[in-house]
Amino acid sequence: MLYEIFLPLADDYSLFNVFRYITFRSGGAVLTALLISFIFGPKIIRWLKDKQGEGQPIRDDGPESHLLTKKGTPTMGGALILLALSVSTLLWANLSNPFIWIILLVTIGFGLIGFGDDYLKLTQRNTKGLPGKAKLLAQVLISVLAATGTMAVSPPEMGTHLAIPFFKELMLNLGLFYVPFAVFVMVGASNAVNLTDGLDGLATVPVMIAGACFGLISYLVGNTIFAEYLQISYVPGTGELTVFCGALVGACLGFLWFNAPPAMVFMGDTGSLSMGGALGTIAVITKHEIVLSIIGGLFVLETVSVIVQVASYKTTGKRVFRMAPLHHHFEKKGWAEPTVVIRFWIISMILALIGLATLKLR
Template sequence: MLYNFLYPLADQIAVFNLFKYITFRTVCATLTALIVSFMLAPRLIVWLRTWQKQGQPIRADGPESHLLTKKGTPTMGGLLILIALSVSTLLWADLRSPNVWIVMLVTLGYGLIGFLDDYLKISKKNPKGLPGRMKLLGEIAIALIAAYWVFTLQREPLAGALAVPFFKMMLVQLSWFYLPFAVFVVVGAGNAVNLTDGLDGLAIVPVMIAAGVFAVISYLVGHAVFSNYLQIHYVPGSGELAVFCGALVGAGLGFLWFNAPPAMVFMGDTGSLALGGALGAVALVTKHELVLGIVGGLFVLETVSVIVQVTSYKLTGKRVFRMAPLHHHFEKKGWAEPTVVIRFWIIATILGLAGLSTLKLR
C-alpha cells in the first residue's frame, strides 16, 4: 500500500525512491510485523485466557507432563501471527502483484479453517475439533484455487512445469497434472507444520527459518539478472513475496516472544495450518516446490513419523516409535522439552542452509 501511494511521488520527494527496493520494504515489513505483534499480544492473550478459561484441551494419550505443564494455556495465538503478517504485508508489498494475493488467499483461508477447528475444540472441550474430512476438503479447495491461479499466471515454459533443483534450468512438464501436485504441496505443507506444532516454540522457529530462506529465493527468482547468473528460472513478480516472507519472519519473532517456554499462548491450528499453507503457496509461485521439501525437511520427518507409526500399527499391531509425531517419541525417551526443541531447531537450520545451497549447486 505504501509502495503504491508513495513511490509515484519519488520524483518530487527523493526519499520515497527507497520504496522501489524490495530489500528495503522487506526489512520494513519484518520490523512492522514484529512491532504489531508486541503491541497486540498482551491484550490478545488476556482476551484468549478470559474466553477460553481452561485453555487448549490436552490429549489424554500425550506425554504425561503435558497434563501438568500445559494445562490452562490458551490457544489460537495464530491470530496474533496472522494479524501482524497481514497488516505488514498490506503496508509494504506491491498490492498490484497477483502473487501476493495468491499467497494471502492460502494463508488466510487456511487460517480460517484452523480457527474453526480451534473454536470447536474449545467450545466442545474436545481435542478432535473440526471433522477431518471436512477440514481436508476445505484445504484442498483453497489449494486448488491457488494452484489454478498460479497455473494461469505463469507463461511457458514455466506453466504446469516442475523445476528440479541441482540441475540447470531443468523443467519437467506436468501440464494439467501440475494442479493435483500443487494441491498436494500446499495441503501437505499445511498439515506438516500442524503436526510439528506440539511443543513450546517447536514449530515457529523452523517456519521462520523456512520463510527466511524463501525470502532469499523469492528475491533472486524475481530478479532477472540474479536468476540468469544463478541459472534458475526467472519468475516475474515473485520478488514481492520476499516482503511477505519478511513479514512472516517478523510476526514469528513476535509470537515466539510469548510462545517461548513456558508458553503463554499456543498458535493452535489457526497458526500452524496458515503458516504451512503460506510456505507451500510461496513454493508454488517461485517454482521451488521440491526445495520446500528440503528446507522444510523437519516438517517432512514429523509427517513421515506419523505415517510410519499408523501404517505399522495397522499392519502389524506394533509401533515403531514410542509416540508420534517424532518430537513426542524423544520426550517419551526422557529428553527434556527444551532439549527436543533446540535440537530440532538446529536440524531446521541445517536443512535451511541445504535448501539455500540448491541455488548455487547446479
C-alpha cells in the first residue's frame, strides 16, 4: 500500500526513492510487525484469557509438569502473529506482485483452519479439535490453489521444475507430479511446525530463523545479478517475498515477547499451521523445497519422531521414544523445559547455516 502511494512521488521528491528498495521496505515490515505485536499483544491476550477461562486443554498423557505449569494459559495467540504479519505485509509490499497474494492466501487460509481447530478444542474441552481428515482436506485444497497459481505466474521453463541443491542449475521437471509435490511441501511444513509447537517458545524461534533465511533466499533468487553469480535459478518477482519474510520475523519476534517461558499465551494451531504453511509456500515459489528440509530440519526431526513412534508401536507394540514428538522425550528424560527449548534453538540455527551454505556450494 505504501509502495503504491509513495513511489509515484519519487520523481518529484527524491526522499521517496527509498520505497523502490526491497531492503528498505523489508526493514519497515519488521519494525511495523514488531510494533503491532507490542501494542495489541497485551490487549489480545487479556481478551483471550477472559473468553477462554481455563485456557488451552492440556494432554493427560503428556509430561506431568504441564498439568501444573501450563494450566489456564490461553491459546489462539497465533491470531496476534497473523494480525501483525498481514497488516505489515499489506502496508509495505508491492501489492501488484501475485506471489504476495499467494502467500497471504495460504497463511490466512491455514490460520483459519487452525482457528477452527483451536475453537473446537476450547468449546469441547478436549485436545482433539477438528477431525484429522477434514483438516487435511482443507489444507490440501488451499495448497492446490497456491500451487496452480504459482505455476501460472512462474516462468514457463521452471513452472513444474524442482531445483537440486549443490548442483549448478540442475532442475528436474516433475510435470504432472509438480502440484502433488508442492502440496506435500506446504501441508507437510504446516503440520511439522504444528508438531513442534509443544513448549514455550519452541516453535517461534525456529520459524523466525527459517523466515529470515528465506527472506535472504527470496531476495537472491529474485535478483538476476545475485542469482547468476550464485548459479541458482532466477525467479522474477520473488524478491518481493523478502518483505513478507521481514514481516514474519517481526511478528514472531513480537510474539516471542509474550510466548517466552513461562508463556503468557500459546500460538495454538492458529499460529503453527499458518506459519508452517507460509514457509512451505515460500520454498515452493523460490524453488528451494529441498533446502527447506535442511533449514527447517528441526521440524523434520520432530515429525519423523512421531512417525517412527507410531510405526514402531503399531508393528511391535514397543515405543522408540519415551514420548513423541521428540521434545517430550527429552522432558521425560529429566531435561528442564528451558534446556530443551534453547538446545533445540541452537540445533535450528546450525541447520539454518547448513541450508544457507547450499547457496554457495555448487
